[in-house]
Amino acid sequence: MTIQIYELCGADQKHLFSPHCWKVRMAVAHKGLQWETIPVPFTEVAATEGGDSRRVPVIRDGDNVVEESFEIAKYLEANYADKPSLFGGAAGEALSLQIVNWSVVTLHPEVAKLCLMDIYKALAPADQEFFRTTREKMFGCTLEEFSAKHPKNADGLTKALTPLEMTLKTQSFIGGATPLFADYAVFGALQWLNTTSSTDYLSGDTAVLRWFNTLLDMYDGMGRKGKLAA
Amino acid sequence: MTIQIYELCGADQKHLFSPHCWKVRMAVAHKGLQWETIPVPFTEVAATEGGDSRRVPVIRDGDNVVEESFEIAKYLEANYADKPSLFGGAAGEALSLQIVNWSVVTLHPEVAKLCLMDIYKALAPADQEFFRTTREKMFGCTLEEFSAKHPKNADGLTKALTPLEMTLKTQSFIGGATPLFADYAVFGALQWLNTTSSTDYLSGDTAVLRWFNTLLDMYDGMGRKGKLAA
Known part of the structure; x- marks a missing residue:
């Protein structure tokens, strides 16, 4: 099915x-x-x-x-308990929630600062109107003001990724030797940016970038698709 | 033994x-x-x-x-594999490292901003000298300058704790129904502050404070001891 x-x-x-x-x-x-x-x-x-x-x-x-x-x-x-585990047990599920919340609270705002206008521009007209109305209410300013407020460089994102960089210097994935849902949760935040922005904000010789590229290549390179056509 | x-x-x-x-x-x-x-x-x-x-x-x-x-x-x-697990399996151990790193990178600096001078004052003279020399080299300014730079309120710490507050609204401990090492790692950061400062920076009706008090009471209230005498 x-x-x-x-x-x-x-x-x-x-x-x-x-x-x-x-x-x-x-x-x-x-x-x-x-x-x-x-x-x-x-x-x-x-x-x-x-x-x-x-x-x-x-x-x-x-x-x-x-x-x-x-x-x-x-x-x-x-x-699908007989298939590869996403959590590695009950403790892993509980611990994953904290990592998911960290990603949403810490990484998502940094990504939004970098690509909010790129998302807007990539939408159909009716969706642009919806996006503008809901996000401007959320941020308390226009999309353009929000975007202008935040410099388009990787400083904030890189800083927010510091704990992950430390972890990935010790082990291949957040889940250890193989990825778990916690990896996909953080991957999602960075893939949001990757599929939308034409700027490569992840760069340099970092453990995070190596990890991200590994995840992009998994499952027949699924993550390499879905990107906004240049 | x-x-x-x-x-x-x-x-x-x-x-x-x-x-x-x-x-x-x-x-x-x-x-x-x-x-x-x-x-x-x-x-x-x-x-x-x-x-x-x-x-x-x-x-x-x-x-x-x-x-x-x-x-x-x-x-x-x-x-001590026959005793209660600290990680809940290999996945839990790997996931714990990310939470430990998050705590050290995100919470520790906020705690240091609040109680660096309190620590200094609580040391014996020879240790004060050691602490001053090493920390001033680390921060690139005097202890007094470092302390003056950072307002003594809970704003930065509360913000840093946001992902944890979210998690503890859903489950009793980072580890789920019972604490795991990840809980103790984060507890350690807050206990550093609690044992040193006379100000209760954790306050209000928060899930984090309820969780912290629960951990303070565990193991015969061990966490209630060790605090600097007022």
């Missing part, structure tokens, strides 16, 4: 950039399951799977519909 | 404040092992257990001497 993953898309339906959707796609691939992407633009997200206030990612797996990336990861772990 | 834990102390040998030493003491207590503290002032740390450049914590367990808190946790896990 093929799992359907509803994923946020830009004006180009092949431009898949949502960090949370990338987490789920990597998790489904990790489990070795068949899947297909159903691209959803911003203005159609709420109505996904007959909902009225949904947020992507949403997956349909047969009769089951599951929303929110960590919930989906837990669903996959429970329902 | 009693494990000896060499722990950093102030002018008062009962004032035990090192975050890394607290991690180890909590880990030893978690394993239900007998231990005793050997207090070591800054100027005697390097020579611990016949060394010349040691850093505490160091433990002696029979013929084994182990240094550095994460290495000690791994030693305890491997050598």
Whole structure:
């Protein structure tokens, strides 16, 4: 059976950039399951799977519909227990939540500072309007003001990645010798930037960049696709 | 057999404040092992257990001497495998390292900003001299300049704790239903502040404070001792 993953898309339906959707796609691939992407633009997200206030990612797996990336990861772990684990046990699941929260709180704002306008420009007109209205309310200023406020260099992101750089100097993945969901959670944040910006903000001889490239190459180089066409 | 834990102390040998030493003491207590503290002032740390450049914590367990808190946790896990786990498996150990690194990189500087002068004042004269020389070299300014630069309020620390607050709204401990080494690692950072400062920087109705108080009460309220006498 093929799992359907509803994923946020830009004006180009092949431009898949949502960090949370990338987490789920990597998790489904990790489990070795068949899947297909159903691209959803911003203005159609709420109505996904007959909902009225949904947020992507949403997956349909047969009769089951599951929303929110960590919930989906837990669903996959429970329902495909014979496939490679995403958490490595109950303790690993609990510890993963802290790493997921660190990524969302610390890395996501740094990525948003760098590529908010790039996301906006890559959307279809109706989605641009939706994005502008919701984000300007969230930030309390215009998209242009938000973008102008933040210099377009990697300093903030690099600083936020310091704990990860330390970890990846000791072990290949956050999960140890092989990746776990915690890796995909952090990968999602950086893939959000990678699929949207034409600037390579990750550069230099860093453990983070080596790790990120390894993850991009996994699962038939799945992460190399979905990038905004230059 | 009693494990000896060499722990950093102030002018008062009962004032035990090192975050890394607290991690180890909590880990030893978690394993239900007998231990005793050997207090070591800054100027005697390097020579611990016949060394010349040691850093505490160091433990002696029979013929084994182990240094550095994460290495000690791994030693305890491997050598007392029948006792409650500190990691919950190999994945948990790997994931814990990222949380340890997050704590050191993100929380430790915020704690240092708040209580550097308190630590200094609590040391014996020879240790004060050592502390001043090493820290002023590290910070590139005098202790007094460093302290004056940073306002004595909880804003920076509270912000740094945001991912943890999110996690502890969902589950009782970083480790899930019960604490793991990752909990003790973060506890150590906050206990460094708690044992040294007379100001309660953790306050209000927060999940972090409830969690911290729970950990302070564990193991016969061990964390309630070691605080600088008011």
